[in-house]
Amino acid sequence: MFDNLSDKLDKAFHILKGHGKITEVNVAETLKEVRRALLDADVNFKIAKDFTTKVKEKAIGQDVLTTLQPGQLLVKLVKDELTELMGGDVAGINLSGTPSVVLMSGLQGSGKTTFSGKLANYLQTKKNKKVLLVACDIYRPAAIQQLYVVGDSIAVEVYSEPENKNPVEIAQNAIKHAKANGFNVVIVDTAGRLAVDKEMMDEIAKVHKAIQPQETLFVVDAMTGQDAVNTAKAFNDILNFDGVILTKLDGDTRGGAAISIKSVVNKPIKFVGTGEKMDAIDVFYPNRMAERILGMGDVVSLVERAQEQYDEDEARKIQKKIAKNEFGFDDFLSQIQQVKKMGNMKDLVGMIPGASKAMKDIEIEDDAFKHIEAIIHSMTPIERSKPALIDVKRKARIAKGSGTKVEQVNQLMKQFEQMSKMMKMMQGPGGKNLMKMMGGMKGMPGGMQR
Numbered sequence: 001m002f003d004n005l006s007d008k009l010d011k012a013f014h015i016l017k018g019h020g021k022i023t024e025v026n027v028a029e030t031l032k033e034v035r036r037a038l039l040d041a042d043v044n045f046k047i048a049k050d051f052t053t054k055v056k057e058k059a060i061g062q063d064v065l066t067t068l069q070p071g072q073l074l075v076k077l078v079k080d081e082l083t084e085l086m087g088g089d090v091a092g093i094n095l096s097g098t099p100s101v102v103l104m105s106g107l108q109g110s111g112k113t114t115f116s117g118k119l120a121n122y123l124q125t126k127k128n129k130k131v132l133l134v135a136c137d138i139y140r141p142a143a144i145q146q147l148y149v150v151g152d153s154i155a156v157e158v159y160s161e162p163e164n165k166n167p168v169e170i171a172q173n174a175i176k177h178a179k180a181n182g183f184n185v186v187i188v189d190t191a192g193r194l195a196v197d198k199e200m201m202d203e204i205a206k207v208h209k210a211i212q213p214q215e216t217l218f219v220v221d222a223m224t225g226q227d228a229v230n231t232a233k234a235f236n237d238i239l240n241f242d243g244v245i246l247t248k249l250d251g252d253t254r255g256g257a258a259i260s261i262k263s264v265v266n267k268p269i270k271f272v273g274t275g276e277k278m279d280a281i282d283v284f285y286p287n288r289m290a291e292r293i294l295g296m297g298d299v300v301s302l303v304e305r306a307q308e309q310y311d312e313d314e315a316r317k318i319q320k321k322i323a324k325n326e327f328g329f330d331d332f333l334s335q336i337q338q339v340k341k342m343g344n345m346k347d348l349v350g351m352i353p354g355a356s357k358a359m360k361d362i363e364i365e366d367d368a369f370k371h372i373e374a375i376i377h378s379m380t381p382i383e384r385s386k387p388a389l390i391d392v393k394r395k396a397r398i399a400k401g402s403g404t405k406v407e408q409v410n411q412l413m414k415q416f417e418q419m420s421k422m423m424k425m426m427q428g429p430g431g432k433n434l435m436k437m438m439g440g441m442k443g444m445p446g447g448m449q450r
Protein backbone atom coordinates (compact mmCIF):
# COMPACT_ATOMS: atom_id res chain seq x y z
CA MET A 1 0.00 0.00 0.00
CA PHE A 2 1.49 3.34 -1.09
CA ASP A 3 4.98 1.78 -1.26
CA ASN A 4 6.32 4.42 -3.60
CA LEU A 5 5.21 7.31 -1.44
CA SER A 6 6.57 5.66 1.71
CA ASP A 7 9.87 5.11 -0.04
CA LYS A 8 10.17 8.69 -1.20
CA LEU A 9 9.25 10.13 2.19
CA ASP A 10 11.83 7.87 3.78
CA LYS A 11 14.45 9.23 1.38
CA ALA A 12 13.37 12.80 2.15
CA PHE A 13 14.03 12.23 5.85
CA HIS A 14 17.39 10.72 4.97
CA ILE A 15 18.57 14.18 3.98
CA LEU A 16 18.54 15.03 7.66
CA LYS A 17 20.32 11.85 8.70
CA GLY A 18 23.12 12.47 6.19
CA HIS A 19 24.05 15.79 7.75
CA GLY A 20 25.91 16.02 11.03
CA LYS A 21 24.02 19.17 11.85
CA ILE A 22 20.45 20.09 11.16
CA THR A 23 20.05 23.53 9.69
CA GLU A 24 17.19 25.59 8.38
CA VAL A 25 18.54 24.84 4.94
CA ASN A 26 18.34 21.08 5.17
CA VAL A 27 14.96 21.15 6.91
CA ALA A 28 13.71 23.21 3.97
CA GLU A 29 15.36 20.76 1.59
CA THR A 30 13.68 17.84 3.35
CA LEU A 31 10.28 19.47 3.15
CA LYS A 32 10.84 20.20 -0.53
CA GLU A 33 11.41 16.49 -1.05
CA VAL A 34 8.31 15.69 1.02
CA ARG A 35 6.33 17.96 -1.29
CA ARG A 36 7.79 16.29 -4.34
CA ALA A 37 6.88 12.87 -2.92
CA LEU A 38 3.29 14.03 -2.40
CA LEU A 39 3.08 15.39 -5.93
CA ASP A 40 4.45 12.13 -7.32
CA ALA A 41 1.73 10.32 -5.38
CA ASP A 42 -0.76 12.42 -7.34
CA VAL A 43 -1.68 14.74 -4.49
CA ASN A 44 -3.17 18.01 -5.69
CA PHE A 45 -0.53 20.74 -6.09
CA LYS A 46 -2.16 23.24 -3.75
CA ILE A 47 -2.72 20.63 -1.04
CA ALA A 48 0.92 19.51 -1.22
CA LYS A 49 2.12 23.11 -1.00
CA ASP A 50 -0.14 23.99 1.93
CA PHE A 51 0.94 20.79 3.63
CA THR A 52 4.64 21.61 3.64
CA THR A 53 3.98 25.24 4.56
CA LYS A 54 2.02 24.11 7.62
CA VAL A 55 4.68 21.58 8.67
CA LYS A 56 7.36 24.24 8.26
CA GLU A 57 5.46 26.72 10.40
CA LYS A 58 4.97 24.15 13.12
CA ALA A 59 8.61 23.11 12.91
CA ILE A 60 9.71 26.69 13.40
CA GLY A 61 7.20 27.16 16.22
CA GLN A 62 8.56 24.11 18.02
CA ASP A 63 12.20 25.01 17.51
CA VAL A 64 12.93 21.84 15.62
CA LEU A 65 16.56 22.79 15.15
CA THR A 66 17.31 22.96 18.84
CA THR A 67 15.57 19.79 19.94
CA LEU A 68 17.57 16.69 20.71
CA GLN A 69 16.13 14.66 17.89
CA PRO A 70 15.08 17.09 15.17
CA GLY A 71 14.66 14.35 12.55
CA GLN A 72 12.18 12.46 14.70
CA LEU A 73 10.25 15.58 15.57
CA LEU A 74 9.93 16.47 11.91
CA VAL A 75 8.64 12.98 11.09
CA LYS A 76 6.10 13.40 13.88
CA LEU A 77 4.97 16.76 12.53
CA VAL A 78 4.56 15.25 9.06
CA LYS A 79 2.61 12.35 10.53
CA ASP A 80 0.28 14.64 12.47
CA GLU A 81 -0.32 16.81 9.42
CA LEU A 82 -1.00 13.77 7.22
CA THR A 83 -3.49 12.50 9.80
CA GLU A 84 -5.21 15.88 9.83
CA LEU A 85 -5.31 16.01 6.06
CA MET A 86 -6.96 12.61 5.86
CA GLY A 87 -9.69 13.62 8.29
CA GLY A 88 -8.24 13.60 11.80
CA ASP A 89 -10.63 11.35 13.69
CA VAL A 90 -12.26 8.17 12.52
CA ALA A 91 -15.74 8.78 11.08
CA GLY A 92 -18.47 6.30 11.92
CA ILE A 93 -21.47 5.29 9.86
CA ASN A 94 -24.91 6.63 10.80
CA LEU A 95 -27.29 3.76 11.49
CA SER A 96 -29.98 5.72 13.31
CA GLY A 97 -33.03 4.94 11.12
CA THR A 98 -35.52 2.07 11.34
CA PRO A 99 -34.42 0.82 8.98
CA SER A 100 -31.26 2.82 8.28
CA VAL A 101 -30.92 3.47 4.59
CA VAL A 102 -27.51 3.59 2.91
CA LEU A 103 -27.30 4.83 -0.69
CA MET A 104 -24.28 3.93 -2.81
CA SER A 105 -23.09 6.20 -5.58
CA GLY A 106 -20.11 6.29 -7.88
CA LEU A 107 -18.68 5.69 -11.32
CA GLN A 108 -19.09 2.48 -13.26
CA GLY A 109 -16.66 -0.17 -12.06
CA SER A 110 -15.61 1.79 -8.97
CA GLY A 111 -16.57 -1.16 -6.79
CA LYS A 112 -20.07 -0.20 -5.55
CA THR A 113 -21.60 -3.67 -5.80
CA THR A 114 -18.59 -5.36 -4.21
CA PHE A 115 -18.53 -2.78 -1.44
CA SER A 116 -22.30 -3.03 -0.86
CA GLY A 117 -21.71 -6.73 -0.19
CA LYS A 118 -18.72 -6.06 2.06
CA LEU A 119 -20.66 -3.50 4.09
CA ALA A 120 -23.66 -5.83 4.39
CA ASN A 121 -21.36 -8.60 5.56
CA TYR A 122 -19.58 -6.27 8.03
CA LEU A 123 -22.85 -5.00 9.52
CA GLN A 124 -24.30 -8.49 9.71
CA THR A 125 -21.32 -10.22 11.29
CA LYS A 126 -19.76 -7.44 13.37
CA LYS A 127 -22.76 -5.27 14.29
CA ASN A 128 -25.43 -7.94 14.40
CA LYS A 129 -27.72 -6.18 11.90
CA LYS A 130 -30.31 -7.71 9.60
CA VAL A 131 -29.37 -6.25 6.22
CA LEU A 132 -31.24 -6.01 2.91
CA LEU A 133 -29.36 -5.37 -0.33
CA VAL A 134 -31.31 -3.56 -3.07
CA ALA A 135 -30.51 -3.78 -6.79
CA CYS A 136 -31.35 -0.39 -8.27
CA ASP A 137 -29.47 -0.69 -11.56
CA ILE A 138 -32.21 -0.56 -14.19
CA TYR A 139 -29.82 -0.63 -17.14
CA ARG A 140 -27.82 -3.82 -16.75
CA PRO A 141 -29.58 -7.08 -15.86
CA ALA A 142 -26.11 -8.52 -15.20
CA ALA A 143 -25.63 -5.98 -12.41
CA ILE A 144 -28.74 -7.32 -10.64
CA GLN A 145 -27.41 -10.84 -11.10
CA GLN A 146 -24.05 -9.80 -9.66
CA LEU A 147 -25.74 -8.49 -6.52
CA TYR A 148 -27.54 -11.84 -6.11
CA VAL A 149 -24.22 -13.67 -6.35
CA VAL A 150 -22.73 -11.34 -3.72
CA GLY A 151 -25.82 -11.65 -1.47
CA ASP A 152 -25.76 -15.45 -1.75
CA SER A 153 -22.11 -15.64 -0.76
CA ILE A 154 -22.75 -13.78 2.53
CA ALA A 155 -26.29 -15.04 3.19
CA VAL A 156 -27.89 -11.61 2.84
CA GLU A 157 -31.28 -11.15 1.17
CA VAL A 158 -31.40 -9.20 -2.10
CA TYR A 159 -34.41 -7.16 -3.26
CA SER A 160 -34.95 -6.49 -6.97
CA GLU A 161 -37.73 -5.71 -9.47
CA PRO A 162 -36.22 -6.70 -12.81
CA GLU A 163 -39.23 -5.49 -14.81
CA ASN A 164 -39.46 -2.09 -13.13
CA LYS A 165 -37.55 0.74 -14.84
CA ASN A 166 -38.12 3.30 -12.11
CA PRO A 167 -35.28 3.26 -9.54
CA VAL A 168 -37.16 5.58 -7.17
CA GLU A 169 -40.04 3.13 -6.96
CA ILE A 170 -37.74 0.14 -6.55
CA ALA A 171 -35.89 1.82 -3.68
CA GLN A 172 -39.13 2.90 -1.98
CA ASN A 173 -40.67 -0.56 -2.34
CA ALA A 174 -37.50 -2.12 -0.95
CA ILE A 175 -37.67 0.10 2.14
CA LYS A 176 -41.34 -0.89 2.63
CA HIS A 177 -40.33 -4.54 2.34
CA ALA A 178 -37.54 -3.95 4.89
CA LYS A 179 -39.90 -2.28 7.35
CA ALA A 180 -42.44 -5.07 7.04
CA ASN A 181 -39.81 -7.74 7.56
CA GLY A 182 -37.73 -6.34 10.39
CA PHE A 183 -34.57 -5.40 8.49
CA ASN A 184 -32.28 -2.96 10.35
CA VAL A 185 -30.29 -1.70 7.38
CA VAL A 186 -31.11 -1.27 3.68
CA ILE A 187 -28.18 -0.84 1.30
CA VAL A 188 -29.23 0.56 -2.08
CA ASP A 189 -26.76 -0.30 -4.86
CA THR A 190 -27.21 2.00 -7.85
CA ALA A 191 -26.00 1.96 -11.45
CA GLY A 192 -22.56 3.39 -12.15
CA ARG A 193 -22.79 6.81 -13.75
CA LEU A 194 -20.59 9.56 -15.12
CA ALA A 195 -20.82 12.94 -13.45
CA VAL A 196 -21.14 14.54 -16.89
CA ASP A 197 -24.23 12.44 -17.71
CA LYS A 198 -26.92 14.87 -16.57
CA GLU A 199 -29.80 12.45 -16.99
CA MET A 200 -28.19 9.81 -14.80
CA MET A 201 -27.09 12.33 -12.19
CA ASP A 202 -30.69 13.64 -12.05
CA GLU A 203 -31.85 10.08 -11.56
CA ILE A 204 -29.69 9.42 -8.50
CA ALA A 205 -30.59 12.85 -7.11
CA LYS A 206 -34.27 11.83 -7.37
CA VAL A 207 -33.64 8.51 -5.60
CA HIS A 208 -31.71 10.40 -2.91
CA LYS A 209 -34.52 12.90 -2.38
CA ALA A 210 -37.22 10.24 -2.29
CA ILE A 211 -35.62 7.84 0.17
CA GLN A 212 -33.74 10.36 2.38
CA PRO A 213 -30.91 7.99 3.28
CA GLN A 214 -29.15 8.21 6.64
CA GLU A 215 -25.91 7.62 4.78
CA THR A 216 -25.05 8.48 1.21
CA LEU A 217 -21.69 7.04 0.32
CA PHE A 218 -19.52 7.85 -2.64
CA VAL A 219 -17.46 4.89 -3.82
CA VAL A 220 -14.24 5.64 -5.66
CA ASP A 221 -11.39 3.60 -7.07
CA ALA A 222 -8.19 4.73 -5.30
CA MET A 223 -6.13 3.88 -8.38
CA THR A 224 -7.64 6.81 -10.28
CA GLY A 225 -5.69 9.41 -8.25
CA GLN A 226 -6.55 13.03 -9.08
CA ASP A 227 -9.52 11.93 -11.18
CA ALA A 228 -11.02 10.39 -8.07
CA VAL A 229 -10.90 13.77 -6.37
CA ASN A 230 -12.51 15.57 -9.33
CA THR A 231 -15.30 13.00 -9.58
CA ALA A 232 -15.89 13.23 -5.83
CA LYS A 233 -16.37 16.98 -6.19
CA ALA A 234 -18.95 16.56 -8.97
CA PHE A 235 -20.94 13.91 -7.06
CA ASN A 236 -20.79 15.93 -3.86
CA ASP A 237 -22.24 18.98 -5.59
CA ILE A 238 -25.30 16.93 -6.53
CA LEU A 239 -25.70 14.58 -3.56
CA ASN A 240 -23.95 16.30 -0.67
CA PHE A 241 -22.86 12.81 0.35
CA ASP A 242 -21.81 11.83 3.88
CA GLY A 243 -18.67 9.86 3.29
CA VAL A 244 -16.21 8.36 0.85
CA ILE A 245 -15.32 4.72 0.30
CA LEU A 246 -11.90 4.17 -1.24
CA THR A 247 -11.68 0.84 -3.02
CA LYS A 248 -8.78 -1.14 -4.50
CA LEU A 249 -6.29 0.09 -1.95
CA ASP A 250 -4.63 -3.31 -2.30
CA GLY A 251 -3.57 -2.43 -5.82
CA ASP A 252 -0.65 -0.37 -6.95
CA THR A 253 -2.19 2.93 -5.94
CA ARG A 254 -0.09 6.02 -5.49
CA GLY A 255 -2.09 7.30 -2.55
CA GLY A 256 -3.04 10.74 -3.87
CA ALA A 257 -6.78 10.13 -3.60
CA ALA A 258 -6.60 9.03 0.04
CA ILE A 259 -4.57 12.09 0.96
CA SER A 260 -6.46 14.75 -1.02
CA ILE A 261 -10.11 13.78 -1.02
CA LYS A 262 -11.05 14.96 2.47
CA SER A 263 -9.71 18.45 2.03
CA VAL A 264 -11.34 18.88 -1.38
CA VAL A 265 -14.88 17.76 -0.54
CA ASN A 266 -14.66 18.11 3.23
CA LYS A 267 -16.21 14.67 3.69
CA PRO A 268 -14.45 11.88 5.55
CA ILE A 269 -13.24 8.59 4.13
CA LYS A 270 -15.26 6.04 6.12
CA PHE A 271 -14.11 2.66 4.84
CA VAL A 272 -11.52 1.26 2.47
CA GLY A 273 -11.65 -1.81 0.26
CA THR A 274 -8.52 -3.92 0.18
CA GLY A 275 -9.42 -6.85 -2.06
CA GLU A 276 -12.12 -8.61 -3.99
CA LYS A 277 -13.26 -10.89 -1.17
CA MET A 278 -16.18 -10.02 1.08
CA ASP A 279 -14.03 -9.58 4.19
CA ALA A 280 -11.57 -7.17 2.52
CA ILE A 281 -13.04 -4.09 4.20
CA ASP A 282 -11.41 -1.85 6.80
CA VAL A 283 -12.66 1.08 8.81
CA PHE A 284 -10.53 4.05 7.77
CA TYR A 285 -8.36 5.41 10.60
CA PRO A 286 -6.49 8.53 9.42
CA ASN A 287 -3.75 8.21 12.06
CA ARG A 288 -3.10 4.53 11.31
CA MET A 289 -2.98 5.27 7.60
CA ALA A 290 -0.51 8.13 8.17
CA GLU A 291 1.70 5.76 10.16
CA ARG A 292 1.59 3.20 7.38
CA ILE A 293 2.46 5.81 4.78
CA LEU A 294 5.48 6.79 6.86
CA GLY A 295 6.58 3.16 7.13
CA MET A 296 5.71 2.96 10.82
CA GLY A 297 3.40 0.00 10.31
CA ASP A 298 0.01 -0.41 11.91
CA VAL A 299 0.36 -2.67 14.89
CA VAL A 300 -3.00 -1.68 16.35
CA SER A 301 -4.89 -2.96 13.29
CA LEU A 302 -2.73 -6.07 13.18
CA VAL A 303 -3.55 -6.91 16.80
CA GLU A 304 -7.23 -6.18 16.20
CA ARG A 305 -7.29 -8.57 13.28
CA ALA A 306 -5.57 -11.24 15.34
CA GLN A 307 -8.10 -10.73 18.13
CA GLU A 308 -11.01 -11.00 15.71
CA GLN A 309 -9.78 -14.37 14.50
CA TYR A 310 -8.76 -15.62 17.94
CA ASP A 311 -10.76 -18.67 18.81
CA GLU A 312 -10.58 -19.33 22.54
CA ASP A 313 -11.76 -22.95 22.37
CA GLU A 314 -9.29 -23.74 19.62
CA ALA A 315 -6.48 -22.07 21.60
CA ARG A 316 -7.31 -24.12 24.70
CA LYS A 317 -7.36 -27.31 22.67
CA ILE A 318 -3.97 -26.55 21.17
CA GLN A 319 -2.54 -25.65 24.57
CA LYS A 320 -3.57 -29.05 25.93
CA LYS A 321 -2.00 -30.80 22.97
CA ILE A 322 1.28 -28.93 23.40
CA ALA A 323 1.36 -29.83 27.08
CA LYS A 324 0.88 -33.49 26.19
CA ASN A 325 3.37 -33.36 23.34
CA GLU A 326 0.62 -34.08 20.87
CA PHE A 327 0.89 -30.97 18.68
CA GLY A 328 0.82 -32.26 15.10
CA PHE A 329 0.59 -31.11 11.51
CA ASP A 330 -3.22 -30.98 11.58
CA ASP A 331 -2.94 -28.37 14.33
CA PHE A 332 -0.26 -26.58 12.36
CA LEU A 333 -2.66 -26.49 9.41
CA SER A 334 -5.46 -25.08 11.53
CA GLN A 335 -3.10 -22.35 12.80
CA ILE A 336 -2.31 -21.46 9.18
CA GLN A 337 -6.03 -21.24 8.39
CA GLN A 338 -6.41 -18.74 11.25
CA VAL A 339 -3.56 -16.59 10.00
CA LYS A 340 -5.02 -16.69 6.50
CA LYS A 341 -8.33 -15.40 7.80
CA MET A 342 -6.53 -12.27 9.01
CA GLY A 343 -5.98 -11.10 5.43
CA ASN A 344 -3.50 -11.42 2.61
CA MET A 345 0.18 -11.70 3.51
CA LYS A 346 1.28 -8.53 1.74
CA ASP A 347 -1.26 -6.52 3.68
CA LEU A 348 -0.22 -8.10 6.99
CA VAL A 349 3.48 -7.52 6.37
CA GLY A 350 2.66 -3.86 5.65
CA MET A 351 1.28 -3.57 9.18
CA ILE A 352 4.54 -4.61 10.85
CA PRO A 353 6.76 -1.60 11.56
CA GLY A 354 9.76 -1.61 9.25
CA ALA A 355 8.80 -4.87 7.56
CA SER A 356 7.47 -3.31 4.36
CA LYS A 357 10.80 -1.62 3.78
CA ALA A 358 12.89 -4.60 4.79
CA MET A 359 10.95 -6.91 2.49
CA LYS A 360 10.24 -4.57 -0.38
CA ASP A 361 12.33 -6.56 -2.86
CA ILE A 362 10.84 -9.87 -1.81
CA GLU A 363 7.87 -11.04 -3.79
CA ILE A 364 5.18 -12.12 -1.35
CA GLU A 365 2.71 -14.45 -2.96
CA ASP A 366 -0.94 -13.85 -2.18
CA ASP A 367 -1.22 -17.48 -1.24
CA ALA A 368 2.07 -17.75 0.61
CA PHE A 369 1.01 -20.96 2.38
CA LYS A 370 0.10 -22.88 -0.77
CA HIS A 371 3.18 -25.15 -0.73
CA ILE A 372 3.01 -25.78 3.00
CA GLU A 373 -0.65 -26.78 2.74
CA ALA A 374 0.08 -29.06 -0.23
CA ILE A 375 2.87 -30.81 1.71
CA ILE A 376 0.69 -31.35 4.79
CA HIS A 377 -2.18 -32.62 2.65
CA SER A 378 0.17 -35.21 1.15
CA MET A 379 0.90 -36.68 4.57
CA THR A 380 -1.13 -39.58 5.91
CA PRO A 381 -3.23 -38.94 9.05
CA ILE A 382 -0.77 -40.91 11.16
CA GLU A 383 2.19 -38.90 9.81
CA ARG A 384 0.35 -35.68 10.65
CA SER A 385 -0.23 -36.70 14.23
CA LYS A 386 3.20 -38.31 14.72
CA PRO A 387 5.68 -36.27 12.64
CA ALA A 388 8.58 -38.27 14.10
CA LEU A 389 7.56 -41.13 11.81
CA ILE A 390 8.45 -39.12 8.71
CA ASP A 391 11.70 -40.67 7.54
CA VAL A 392 13.68 -40.17 4.30
CA LYS A 393 11.47 -42.53 2.31
CA ARG A 394 8.26 -40.90 3.48
CA LYS A 395 9.68 -37.45 2.79
CA ALA A 396 10.35 -38.40 -0.83
CA ARG A 397 6.78 -39.67 -1.20
CA ILE A 398 5.32 -36.52 0.37
CA ALA A 399 7.41 -34.28 -1.91
CA LYS A 400 6.24 -36.21 -4.97
CA GLY A 401 2.62 -36.14 -3.87
CA SER A 402 2.62 -32.41 -3.22
CA GLY A 403 4.60 -31.40 -6.29
CA THR A 404 7.38 -29.95 -4.13
CA LYS A 405 11.04 -30.82 -3.51
CA VAL A 406 12.41 -32.87 -0.63
CA GLU A 407 14.27 -29.75 0.54
CA GLN A 408 10.94 -27.97 0.92
CA VAL A 409 9.58 -30.86 2.99
CA ASN A 410 12.73 -30.74 5.13
CA GLN A 411 12.35 -27.03 5.59
CA LEU A 412 8.76 -27.41 6.71
CA MET A 413 9.72 -30.18 9.15
CA LYS A 414 12.34 -27.86 10.63
CA GLN A 415 9.92 -24.95 10.91
CA PHE A 416 7.40 -27.23 12.53
CA GLU A 417 9.97 -28.41 15.04
CA GLN A 418 10.97 -24.84 15.89
CA MET A 419 7.37 -23.80 16.27
CA SER A 420 6.59 -26.73 18.55
CA LYS A 421 9.65 -25.86 20.64
CA MET A 422 8.64 -22.23 20.84
CA MET A 423 5.11 -23.13 21.86
CA LYS A 424 6.38 -25.36 24.63
CA MET A 425 8.55 -22.55 25.93
CA MET A 426 5.64 -20.14 25.85
CA GLN A 427 3.92 -22.42 28.30
CA GLY A 428 6.83 -22.09 30.69
CA PRO A 429 6.77 -19.60 33.59
CA GLY A 430 5.65 -16.26 32.14
CA GLY A 431 6.96 -17.14 28.71
CA LYS A 432 10.42 -16.01 29.90
CA ASN A 433 12.12 -18.80 28.06
CA LEU A 434 10.55 -17.66 24.84
CA MET A 435 11.90 -14.16 25.21
CA LYS A 436 15.35 -15.62 25.85
CA MET A 437 15.07 -17.70 22.73
CA MET A 438 13.89 -14.77 20.61
CA GLY A 439 16.76 -12.65 21.83
CA GLY A 440 19.13 -15.32 20.60
CA MET A 441 17.48 -15.76 17.23
CA LYS A 442 19.55 -14.73 14.27
CA GLY A 443 18.24 -13.28 11.02
CA MET A 444 15.02 -11.86 12.37
CA PRO A 445 13.70 -8.81 10.55
CA GLY A 446 15.11 -5.58 12.04
CA GLY A 447 11.83 -4.73 13.76
CA MET A 448 12.10 -7.77 16.08
CA GLN A 449 15.45 -6.83 17.52
CA ARG A 450 14.79 -3.16 18.10
Ligand SMILES: Nc1nc2c(ncn2[C@@H]2O[C@H](COP(=O)(O)OP(=O)(O)OP(=O)(O)O)[C@@H](O)[C@H]2O)c(=O)[nH]1
Binds near residue numbers: 109112190193
Ligand atom coordinates in the same frame (compact mmCIF):
# COMPACT_ATOMS: atom_id res chain seq x y z
N1 LIG B 1 -8.47 -5.53 -5.96
C1 LIG B 1 -9.67 -5.05 -5.66
N2 LIG B 1 -10.66 -5.19 -6.54
C2 LIG B 1 -11.87 -4.70 -6.23
C3 LIG B 1 -12.12 -4.05 -4.97
N3 LIG B 1 -13.42 -3.66 -4.97
C4 LIG B 1 -13.96 -4.06 -6.16
N4 LIG B 1 -13.04 -4.68 -6.91
C5 LIG B 1 -13.18 -5.24 -8.28
O1 LIG B 1 -13.50 -4.18 -9.17
C6 LIG B 1 -14.38 -4.62 -10.18
C7 LIG B 1 -15.62 -3.73 -10.25
O2 LIG B 1 -16.34 -3.87 -9.05
P1 LIG B 1 -17.94 -3.76 -8.97
O3 LIG B 1 -18.30 -3.95 -7.55
O4 LIG B 1 -18.58 -4.62 -9.98
O5 LIG B 1 -18.12 -2.25 -9.40
P2 LIG B 1 -19.47 -1.41 -9.57
O6 LIG B 1 -19.14 -0.03 -9.13
O7 LIG B 1 -20.60 -2.07 -8.89
O8 LIG B 1 -19.68 -1.46 -11.13
P3 LIG B 1 -21.00 -1.04 -11.99
O9 LIG B 1 -22.11 -1.91 -11.52
O10 LIG B 1 -20.58 -1.32 -13.38
O11 LIG B 1 -21.21 0.38 -11.75
C8 LIG B 1 -14.70 -6.06 -9.85
O12 LIG B 1 -13.89 -6.89 -10.64
C9 LIG B 1 -14.34 -6.20 -8.39
O13 LIG B 1 -13.95 -7.51 -8.05
C10 LIG B 1 -11.01 -3.91 -4.04
O14 LIG B 1 -11.10 -3.34 -2.94
N5 LIG B 1 -9.82 -4.44 -4.45
